[in-house]
Amino acid sequence: GNSxxxxxxxxTLSEEAFLTINCTYTATGYPSLFWYVQYPGEGLQLLLKxxxxxxxxxxxxxxxxxxxxxxxxxxxxxxxxxxxxxVYFCALSTSHTNAGKSTFGDGTTLTVKP
Amino acid sequence: DTGVSQDPRHxxxxxxxxxxxxxxxxxxxxxxxxxxxxxxxxxEFLTYFQNEAQxxxxxxxSDRFSAERPKGSFSTLEIQRTEQGDSAMYLCASSPDRVGxxxxxxxxxxxxxx
Numbered sequence: 001g002n003s004x005x006x007x008x009x010x011x012t013l014s015e016e017a018f019l020t021i022n023c024t025y026t027a028t029g030y031p032s033l034f035w036y037v038q039y040p041g042e043g044l045q046l047l048l049k050x051x052x053x054x055x056x057x058x059x060x061x062x063x064x065x066x067x068x069x070x071x072x073x074x075x076x077x078x079x080x081x082x083x084x085x086x087v088y089f090c091a092l093s094t095s096h097t098n099a100g101k102s103t104f105g106d107g108t109t110l111t112v113k114p
Numbered sequence: 115d116t117g118v119s120q121d122p123r124h125x126x127x128x129x130x131x132x133x134x135x136x137x138x139x140x141x142x143x144x145x146x147x148x149x150x151x152x153x154x155x156x157x158e159f160l161t162y163f164q165n166e167a168q169x170x171x172x173x174x175x176s177d178r179f180s181a182e183r184p185k186g187s188f189s190t191l192e193i194q195r196t197e198q199g200d201s202a203m204y205l206c207a208s209s210p211d212r213v214g215x216x217x218x219x220x221x222x223x224x225x226x227x228x
Contacts, residue, residue, distance in 0.1 A: 046218070
């Protein structure tokens with residue numbers, strides 16, 4: 001079956017530090033890969049996505065590259081801000097075989113200190 | 115596009131009572147998903163609708179759980195004879211019917227069973 005493994009948290013960084021949150025996956029078929037962000041008290045919001053190998057998703061300074069050879073989709077940001085403090089979820093979806101349902105990692109809590 | 119809405123946002127109930135949650139997807143989205151999220155974990159798939167047809171149910175969805183999507187519009191999730199283990203955030207998501215499409219999540223309904 002499908003699975004997603006995320007780097008365990010929590011992660012605490014100082015403002016303007018470099019961020020990496022690791023994500024690896026196991027999937028049948030050719031999944032689409034996603035990063036979602038959940039701010040305190042809010043629902044999940046799509047941060048970025050990539051639908052095929054070597055695609056790079058990017059948004060709000062965050063980037064992740066779909067690496068089929070290493071089955072990874074690591075999230076990076078060059079300079080984090082206090083407002084980036086949230087829980088980040090890596091997810092995959094295999095529309096062809098699983099009706100598009102998503103499989104999520106357990107989330108990584110990021111705290112950015114001023 | 116008003117986004118996915120869920121009602122209620124919070125529900126506190128006593129063990130053994132029945133509860134019902136509602137989800138209103140984005141109007142042109144054919145696919146609707148229910149997920150459950152417990153503290154410290156990522157969302158877990160419960161069930162999926164394509165228009166009004168319930169096409170897949172997770173083994174997590176015991177006989178006490180039932181979901182409907184009459185006329186392919188809003189959806190309801192009912193839990194009968196609630197147990198303390200049902201306490202969680204119940205998330206609804208919708209998406210168009212295209213490969214690799216993003217799921218748009220509602221804010222969730224937080225259920226507490228006393």
